[in-house]
Amino acid sequence: MSAPFRIAREEWRLWTRSRVVVVAAFIVAVLLAATSVLTALRLADEAERRTARQASAEATFFAQPDRHPHRMVHYGHYAFRTPPPLSAFDPGVDAVTGQSIYLEGHRQNTAMFADTRAAADLGGFAALTPANLYQLLIPLLLIIIGHGVVLRERESGTLSVLLAQGQTGLAIAGGKALALAGVAGLFLLPVAVLAGLSVTGGESPLAAGLLVGGYALYLAVWAALVLAVSLWVRQRSVALGVLVLVWLMVALIVPRIGINAASAAIDAPGKIESDLVMLAEERKLGDGHNAADPAFEALKKQVLEQYQAASVEELPVNWRGVVAGHSEAKLTALMNAHAERRMESEAAQARIVTWFGLASPTLAVGAASRALAGTDLATHHRFLRESEALRFDFVQGLNDLHATALTYADDAARSSDAEAEKRTRVNAASWRLLDTFRFVPDPAAARAARAALPLLLLFGWLAVLGGAIVAGARRLAP
Amino acid sequence: MPPALEARSLSLVRDGTIVLNDVSFAVAPGEVYALLGGNGAGKSSTLLTFLGFLSPSGGEVLVAGRPVTQDVEAARSAIAYLPEAASLYGHLNAYENLGYFLDLAGRRVDRAAMDAALDQVALPPEARGRRMQSYSKGMRQKTAIALALLRDTPILLLDEPTSGLDPVAIDEFHAMVKALAAAGRTVLMVTHDVYGACQIADRVGLLRGGRMVGSFEAESGRRIDTETVHAAFAAREAA
Numbered sequence: 001m002s003a004p005f006r007i008a009r010e011e012w013r014l015w016t017r018s019r020v021v022v023v024a025a026f027i028v029a030v031l032l033a034a035t036s037v038l039t040a041l042r043l044a045d046e047a048e049r050r051t052a053r054q055a056s057a058e059a060t061f062f063a064q065p066d067r068h069p070h071r072m073v074h075y076g077h078y079a080f081r082t083p084p085p086l087s088a089f090d091p092g093v094d095a096v097t098g099q100s101i102y103l104e105g106h107r108q109n110t111a112m113f114a115d116t117r118a119a120a121d122l123g124g125f126a127a128l129t130p131a132n133l134y135q136l137l138i139p140l141l142l143i144i145i146g147h148g149v150v151l152r153e154r155e156s157g158t159l160s161v162l163l164a165q166g167q168t169g170l171a172i173a174g175g176k177a178l179a180l181a182g183v184a185g186l187f188l189l190p191v192a193v194l195a196g197l198s199v200t201g202g203e204s205p206l207a208a209g210l211l212v213g214g215y216a217l218y219l220a221v222w223a224a225l226v227l228a229v230s231l232w233v234r235q236r237s238v239a240l241g242v243l244v245l246v247w248l249m250v251a252l253i254v255p256r257i258g259i260n261a262a263s264a265a266i267d268a269p270g271k272i273e274s275d276l277v278m279l280a281e282e283r284k285l286g287d288g289h290n291a292a293d294p295a296f297e298a299l300k301k302q303v304l305e306q307y308q309a310a311s312v313e314e315l316p317v318n319w320r321g322v323v324a325g326h327s328e329a330k331l332t333a334l335m336n337a338h339a340e341r342r343m344e345s346e347a348a349q350a351r352i353v354t355w356f357g358l359a360s361p362t363l364a365v366g367a368a369s370r371a372l373a374g375t376d377l378a379t380h381h382r383f384l385r386e387s388e389a390l391r392f393d394f395v396q397g398l399n400d401l402h403a404t405a406l407t408y409a410d411d412a413a414r415s416s417d418a419e420a421e422k423r424t425r426v427n428a429a430s431w432r433l434l435d436t437f438r439f440v441p442d443p444a445a446a447r448a449a450r451a452a453l454p455l456l457l458l459f460g461w462l463a464v465l466g467g468a469i470v471a472g473a474r475r476l477a478p
Numbered sequence: 479m480p481p482a483l484e485a486r487s488l489s490l491v492r493d494g495t496i497v498l499n500d501v502s503f504a505v506a507p508g509e510v511y512a513l514l515g516g517n518g519a520g521k522s523s524t525l526l527t528f529l530g531f532l533s534p535s536g537g538e539v540l541v542a543g544r545p546v547t548q549d550v551e552a553a554r555s556a557i558a559y560l561p562e563a564a565s566l567y568g569h570l571n572a573y574e575n576l577g578y579f580l581d582l583a584g585r586r587v588d589r590a591a592m593d594a595a596l597d598q599v600a601l602p603p604e605a606r607g608r609r610m611q612s613y614s615k616g617m618r619q620k621t622a623i624a625l626a627l628l629r630d631t632p633i634l635l636l637d638e639p640t641s642g643l644d645p646v647a648i649d650e651f652h653a654m655v656k657a658l659a660a661a662g663r664t665v666l667m668v669t670h671d672v673y674g675a676c677q678i679a680d681r682v683g684l685l686r687g688g689r690m691v692g693s694f695e696a697e698s699g700r701r702i703d704t705e706t707v708h709a710a711f712a713a714r715e716a717a
Contacts, residue, residue, distance in 0.1 A: 003582055010567075010578055017569045157565030161622075164529050164559035165583040165629075166551055477531050 003167055007175025012182060015145060025186075028133070028141050032190040036130045040088040040194075047082060050099065054080045062432065066425040068414070069398040069405070070324060076104030077394065079387040084374035084441040085198035086211060089191060090131035092375025101384070103391035106288070106331055130194065131369050134215050135362050136251050138187050139222040143243040145183060146226040149176045150476070151236045160478035169476030173469055177227055184219035191215050204444035210451060211372040217458045218365035224465035231472030251362045258356030258363055265352055268345035278338050285334065288327025291320045299326050313408060320411045321403025328399055332392050339388070343381045350377045357457040364454040364461070371450035374441040378450055383439055390437050401426050480543030482507045482633050482664035483528060489536030490523055490688070497523045499688045500537070505666050505681075507632070510659045512675035513668040514711060515685035521668035522562065524685070525635045528666070529559055541633065555583075558626035562638040565622070568611030572596060572621045575610060579625055587628050595624040600650050615642035623651065627658070634658065636667035640674050652678045672711055676704040684710060 016022060057078040064075060081099040083091070150172070153159035162172055195208035226243060233239040286295025291312070303315065303322055312319035350367075357364030370376035402411075406424050414421040441447075481504035490498035498520045505511040513521045526532045527539045530550035539546050541553040566575040573592055580587050596606055599620040610618055619642055626634055636655075640648045655665055655678045669675050675682050682702055684692035692710050696702045 006578070006581055010570075013574075014567070014569050156568075157561050157563050158567060160529075160531065160561050161559065161565050161579060161625075162582065163531065164554055164557065165579055166554045167582055168551075478526075 003171040004174035004178055007162075007167075007172060008178035008182060011149065011176060011179035015179075015183070024141055024144060025183075028137060028187070029190075031128075031137065032130060032133055032187075035128050035133055036088070036190055036194055039091065039129050040197075043083060043088050043091070046099075050080050050082060053078065053100075062428075064428060064431055066428050068421075068424045069321075069401040069426050069430070072431060073106075073324075073395050073398045074104060076102055079103055079390055079437045079439075081383045081387075081439040085201040085203040086195070086208065086373035087375045088198065089129070089194045089211070090369045090373040090375055091129055092131075092370035092373055093377055093380050094375050097380045099383075101387045101391075103387060103394065106328065106395075107335075130191065131366075131373075134187075134191060134218070135366055135369075138219060139251065139362075140244075140247055141187070142180065142183065142219065142222045142226055143240070143247060146176075146180050146223065147230060147239045147243050148236045149180060149227060150230040151233065151239055154234075154478060155236060157478070159476075163476070163478060169473040170470070172476060173227065173231060173473035176230070177223065177469065180223035180227055181220065184216070184223050187219060188212065188216055206444035207372050207374070207447050210444075210448055210455075211369060214365055214368040214372060214451065214455055214458070217455065217462065218361055221361045221458055221461045221465060224462055224469060228465050228468040228472060231469060231476060250360045254356060254360035255353075255363050255366075258353045258360070259349075261356070262349035262352035266345050266348045268342060268349055274338050274342055278334060281334055282331060285330045286327060288324050288331070291323040293323075296323050296326070299323070315408065317403045318406045318408045318411050320408060321399055321401070321406060324402055325396055325399035328392070328395050332388075336388065339384065343384065346377060347381065354454055354457075357454050358460070361458055361461050364457040366454075368451040368454035368458070371454070372447050374447055376450065379442060382442070386439060387437065401430055405430075479507060480540070481505055482509070482542060483511075483666055484540040484543075485524065485527070485537065486540070487537035488524070488527060488534055488539055490520070490527065490532060491535040492523075492532075497688050498527075498534075501685070501688070501690045502537075503683050503690060503693070505664055507664050508659055508662045509681065510655060510665040510667070510679045512679035512682045513666070513685055514670065514672060514675050514682055514707065515668070516670060518687075519685040520688040521670075521685055522637050525559070525637055525666065525668055528635060529554060529557060556631055557633045557635055558629040558631040560622050560626045560634070560636045560639055562641060566610055566618060566625070569609055571609050572601060572606040572624075575621060576625055576628060580628055583629055585629065591628065592624070595627045596621070598627060598654060599624045600647065616644055616647050619643055620647065623654070627654075632662070633664045633666070636665065638669055638671075639667055640669070640671060648674065672708045673704055676702040676707055682707055 061075070061077050064072060067075075079101045083094055083099060087094060148155075150159070153162065153172075159172075163169070192212050195203075195212045199205050199208050225246065229239050229242050229246075233242060284295070286293040299322070300312065300319075303317075303319070304310070304312070307315050307317075309315045315322075353363060354367040357367060367376070371378070405426050410417075410420040410423045414424045442450075483505040485501050485503050488498050488501040489496070501520070501524065503511070503513075513524060515521045523532055527534055528541060528546060530546050530553055533547065541556055544552065546553045567578070570578065573589065576587065576592050576595075593603075593606075596603075601617060601620045601624065605613065605617060610621065613621070619639070623639065626636075639655075640651055643651060652674065655667075659665055659678075659680075667675070667679070679702060680696055682694040683690055684694070684707070694702050694707050694710075
């Protein structure tokens with residue numbers, strides 16, 4: 001057995017014989033198991049309720065009687081997003097953004113990300129998830145276990161014996177690195193099991209494998225940091241203090257600074273702010289419920305010309321339906337422009353926060369983890385866009401019915417004429433125009449591409465710390 | 479044949495303080511050399527330069543005729559080092575400690591050989607399977623000496639080897655060092671135990687303030703006179 005492996009094995013023997021370490025490892029194992037099971041149970045329960053609600057919402061929508069199509073526009077419908085299997089490990093932004101949207105005419109209802117600003121991109125810490133444990137608590141345990149990995153030898157005098165035996169600093173550091181890597185590997189088992197289970201649940205092996213690899217890289221960064229400090233600092237108490245300080249900075253303070261910096265650099269107005277601005281612009285578009293609104297004069301002229309008609313009464317289509325469709329299209333374009341601006345701002349904020357991974361591997365692994373789990377901001381934005389497309393198609397489908405299946409005369413008279421009102425009711429079979437919405441997670445390759453930058457940052461951290469370890473090992477002396 | 483250990487005009491400055499100043503001595507193969515001196519005389523630092531843990535500021539140290547700075551690994555492989563505080567692992571028992579360090583040194587030693595070495599240093603058999611954290615200082619020292627014996631190197635560097643040992647164990651240790659020297663091992667020990675040094679050393683060097691201030695050699699078939707050395711030691715310390 002080579003010297004580094006022998007040194008690593010001895011370190012492991014010490015750790016397994018040390019009750020404190022065993023107890024600490026046991027506590028973390030229990031916490032990981034508990035959070036994994038609880039998160040999985042919670043998600044399974046939510047998935048069950050979501051499926052039931054989706055089925056119920058669809059059944060209720062389709063079961064609506066014959067109605068005026070515009071009443072169905074306002075009746076609305078729910079779109080649900082089923083979280084990907086890996087969200088059991090890292091629910092990401094889902095906890096903040098929600099996973100369902102009420103779709104209705106003239107509105108984009110959604111739990112807008114900007115309400116919580118970039119804080120959501122940290123995944124939120126309201127609930128303790130396995131990802132939180134890996135990102136925050138496991139590094140702390142590595143610090144507790146490993147801060148004295150070299151210093152203990154120095155302080156007890158065994159370092160001088162090891163060196164006098166002919167062991168080089170590099171061999172000793174290599175052995176300690178292997179020992180710490182072994183601990184990190186042990187702590188990776190739960191995420192590996194969860195990732196394996198997610199694959200059986202339909203997750204891509206590539207995404208699951210990369211998630212495990214990402215956390216392996218993250219724990220390797222912490223192990224390397226612990227070893228580097230143990231090599232460069234002269235006293236265990238100082239090493240522990242330094243590492244805890246670094247942990248505080250890297251895991252708690254820098255992420256907050258990153259979020260504040262992103263918020264300061266990129267202005268992302270909240271939903272209420274956006275809605276107020278949009279309301280003012282909406283008024284200029286005209287009221288789609290009022291076909292006589294002067295805002296539609298140009299449209300009226302164009303449609304009359306198109307159909308060679310002298311008045312709206314002579315049109316072969318229901319002018320009110322035409323106005324409703326036109327108004328919805330304009331309004332949707334306005335809402336989409338605002339939504340896109342907001343999403344771009346949020347995405348820009350998230351990019352800034354990700355670049356703060358240069359100063360915090362916790363931020364980097366968080367970004368990679370959410371991207372690979374399919375619970376990141378980009379996934380949420382795609383859900384918003386896809387559900388909005390669904391909403392628009394569904395509303396315009398009803399507006400088309402409004403324009404083509406109803407006469408203008410009946411429509412105009414329906415408030416005062418019961419018979420006309422009856423004739424404006426569209427057969428309930430028409431509600432089937434609503435597409436069944438199923439949100440599909442991004443392919444693994446797309447998620448991997450989004451995780452590439454944060455993973456690269458982690459590699460950068462590892463390379464820098466590796467250099468510090470080699471330099472420290474070369475000057476290792478009793 | 480070159481000296482097993484040699485210091486040539488060795489100087490050492492650490493953090494602006496002169497630790498060793500123009501120290502020269504040589505230890506022949508099979509010889510027992512004791513460096514005597516008070517606290518801060520530079521004794522342990524001298525040992526550490528032979529191991530390459532400290533680099534000379536001036537002069538040089540040689541092991542088997544080769545400068546340590548040229549091939550520190552070769553120097554270390556020729557030397558078994560016994561630090562002042564017997565530094566072995568408390569969570570391991572004597573066998574595990576010996577097995578681990580010998581394994582790292584590239585030596586495969588079976589249990590019988592370990593027992594023989596532990597017998598030689600008189601570590602009680604019933605203690606050998608217990609973790610060393612329950613050992614007394616003397617027992618730890620004995621185990622460390624056993625390790626040095628089992629390394630089977632031509633040179634032994636001993637830093638205050640009898641510190642913490644009871645009188646019987648000290649006598650046993652002295653006998654053991656003599657036996658090692660008789661078997662051809664070179665021993666360089668640093669100590670402030672004048673009596674012990676004169677009991678076993680062929681030559682004694684007296685260090686004070688980083689300078690070699692005296693040297694004593696046993697006459698043929700006789701031991702170094704303890705009184706003479708003690709008087710010189712006391713006079714130098716009082717100066």
